[in-house]
Amino acid sequence: MYRVVGTLALSVVVPLHNEEENVPRLFPALEEACGPxxxxYEGIFxxxxxxxxxWEALQRLQPGSSRLVCARLGRNSGQTPAxxxxxxxxRGDVVVTLDGDLQNDPKDIPELVQQCAxxxxxxCGWRRDRQDKLWTRKIPSKxxxxxxxxxxxxxxxDYGCSLKAFRRGLVDSMRLYSDMHRxxxxxAQRAGARISERVVRHHARRYGVTKYGLGRTWKVLFDLVxxxxxxxxxxxxxxxxxLLALFPLLLGTAVLWAALAGGTSGTVLFGSGVVLVSMGFFVLLLGLLSDLALRGEWREFEQLLVQDAGGPA
Amino acid sequence: MSAPELSVVVPVSKRCDGLAGILALLHEGLKHSGRSYEVVLVVDGDLHDRLAQAQALAEVDERIRVLSFARQFGEGAALRAGLMASRAPILLTHPAYFQVQPAVLGELLQAIDDGADVAFASRSSERDSAFNRLQRWVFNFFLRRALWVRFRDISSGVRALKREALEDVAVHGPFHRFLPVLAAMKGLTVREVPAALHPQAGGARVYRPSVYVKRFLDLVNVFFLARFTYKPLRFFGLVGGLIFGVGLLICLYLTALKVFGGEAIGDRPLLLLGVLLVAVGFQTLAIGLLGELITFAHAAKHKPYTIREVVRREPERAPEASSPVDEQPESAPK
Structure with a gap:
């Protein structure tokens, strides 16, 4: 069993961006699922x-069984910062995240929390029966x-599913920025977390518009690297x-050697060798520069790793 | 003196049309706004007559405060110092020269009252000199292309903003020129207020070529900062990847010639070009990775969000094991 660390048992975090129509439907569904x-518990919108x-729709909500926390960010910052x-x-021992578009079903929350316990x-939620367009959403997602x-x-x-349950210690030890939610x-795994997944329900979007598109694919690629x-x-x-420099250095040396020893080829081959070797050196120097840029910063990261995901907050 | 409702910041740099005239314009423009205000004059360095002028004005008008720099740091630095020293919740900036009609000030404040975080005067070009119009058009054209914002004229120094917005658009370096754009990119509400030119504004201004070069580099810089601060690899990766890809294609083509055609390629300049492109692309990618490391290291210090407002509400039926929580709305933590 998990220890009580926060002051509440459960927090449900819902980032919302232009979901005016979904808010009044989402909140009762949430209370219906979590009340029993x-x-x-608290709902954090x-x-x-x-x-x-x-924001006005959030103000009109009437909390029944939940503590309600509505927060407004100073500007549109993106899903991960939200x-x-x-x-x-x-403040909950377990924090569940949920999309505000009603495609995730709050009914899955109790099971996720149970699995956390x-x-x-x-x-992680797994949308096995995904209700989205095949070509623009499901296949790219696969x-x-x-x-x-x-x-x-x-x-x-399913890395893209927003429905996830986190234990308190993990929440406190993660550093999130930009588009990291994926x-x-x-x-979490690098922080030593034990990870499991569970099949969750998924509904087609009924109101509002999706904020994703195919245009983000290349971004995901670079973010991954x-x-x-x-x-x-x-x-x-x-x-x-x-490691990066190794390849051009080796190749460059080989080319130089071929050009000098062979004697058959002219200046171009020699020049290619020079370019490759100098590129290797350049990349090595970047490594030294990065040491300089990160001087002292590793402490912060070390701390993240030491804080075991299951440990006290 | 209690804090005023409005602070007007005037950076006084080399270009100055007489402080008395500017102050008269401010007073006229703000006469009907019904707000108490202070005017912060920031004299940028070694401009002794201006400092004396400013101090003389401050003598007779207690709403005026004067700051001065020990040496010249530029209009942007003066603006920033003035904003930092100001005390009111709403800030208005005005250059030390005439740009727009005084009535525009009231309209800017109105826009802020209507919910905008930043409002700026966008000068109509009818009565301006043809050369000014041309250079402004070119500047704004590049701006629109590079940053995907649809403002007509952002470079006027007459702007109003909320103090909360200040942190988001920290106008460091020479980027004060881009304030409305930076604000819009941060997701703040930005309003463009069409403004009639002041009768004394509009003589053709020709700058030294270095100024144009600097302006262009600033634009590139802002473009990069605004788009890729958190994810530098997306920028360097795209640029580097393209260069690398072209280089790779050339090298593959040559390899094919050598392997299948049996041609000697060791003397073809194309080989050098291919290798060079591969190298440059690779280096660009490596720099992008360095950028990612730096960004990540700084991520702990800069929260990527600001919480403007929190409202907590209690459940109707309190469960047995309730814990104490504060009821009142909290103000945003800094």
Whole structure:
């Protein structure tokens, strides 16, 4: 069983961006799902700089069994920062995140929380029967999931699902920025979290418009590369850059050798060797520069790792 | 003196049309606003006559405060110092020269009252000199292309903003020129207020070529900061990836010639070009990764969000094990 660390049993964090129509439907569904659990819980609604009436809709909510926390961000900051804001305000032992578009079903919350109580630090929802467009959403999502699984080595099915349950200690030890939510399981795993998943319901969007599109694919790709590097080499950036430099250095040396020893080819081959070798050196120097840029910062990261996901907040 | 309702910040730099005239314009423009205000004059460095002027004005008008720099740091720095020293919840900036009609000030404040975080005067170009119109058009054209914002004229120094917005648009370096754009990119509500030119504004201004170069580089800089601060690899990766890709294609083509055609490629300049492109692309990618490391290291210090307002409400039926919580709305933590 998990220890009581926060002051409440459960926090449900919902980032919202222009979900005016969904708010009045989402909240009763949430209370209906969580009320019967018989625990002290709070709903945290984070209005991420909406330009429609989302904030007004939040003000009209009447809490029945939940404690209600409505927060408004200073500007539109994106889903991950909005989630981080919700985490900052949350006090529950378990924190569940949920999309504000009603595609996730709050009915799944009790099961996720239960699974968390059974010993997982992070329970990821898996939308096995996804109710979205096939070509623009489901297939790209399948590819992205496969790629993320290969690169990060965390074996869950659905990285994009917002419905997740976190244990308090994990929430406090994660550092979130930009579009990191897709890689949360990876970050959590590196922090030593025990991760499990559970099939959750998924509904088609009824109101409002989706905020995703195919245009973000290349971003995910680069984010993935950077995260892979960050997680593995943050404390030894020189090693990373040295690995990068290895290939051009070796190839360049071989080309130089061929040009000098062979004697048959002219200046062009020699020049190519020079370019490759100098590029290798350049990348090595970048590694040293990164040591300089990160001087002292590793303490912060070390602290993150030491804070075991199951440990006290 | 208690804090005023409005602070007017006037950076006094080399270009100045007489402080007395500017103050008269401010007083006229704010006469009907019904707000108490202070005027912060920031004299940028070694401009002794201006400092004396400003101090003389402050002698007779207690609403005026004067700051001065020990040496010249530029209009942007003066603006920033003035904003930092100001005390009111609403801030108005005005350059030390005439730009727009005094009535515009009231309209800007009205826009702020109507919910905008930042409002700025956008000068109509009818009565301006043709050369000014041209250079402004070119500048704003590039701006629109690079940053995908649809403002007509952002470079006027007459702007109003809420104090909360200040932190988001920290106008460091020379970027004060881009304040409305930076604000819009941060998701703040930005209102463009069409403004008639002041009768004394509008003589053709020709700058030194270096000024134009600097302005262009500023634009590139703002573009980068606004788009890729949190994810530098997205920028460097795209640029580097393209260069790398082209280089790789060239190299593959040559390899194919060598392997299948049996041609000698060791003397072809194309080989050098291919290798060079691969190298440059690779280096660009590596720099992007360095950028990611730096960003990540700083992520702990800079929260990517600000909480403006929190409202907590209690349940109707309190469960048995309730815990104490504060009821009143909290103000945003800094």
């Amino acid at each position: 659990m018989g625990v002290d 984070v209005d991420d700089g909406s330009t429609d009436g989302t 989630m981080a804001a919700g985490f900052e305000l949350s 059974e010993g997982s630090d992070l329970v 590819c992205a999931n496969w790629l993320i699984r290969k690169v990060t080595g965390v074996h869950i099915h 890689f949360l399981p990876f970050v 950077s995260l892979k590097m960050l997680v593995h080499y943050f404390r030894r950036p020189l090693l990373w850059f040295a």
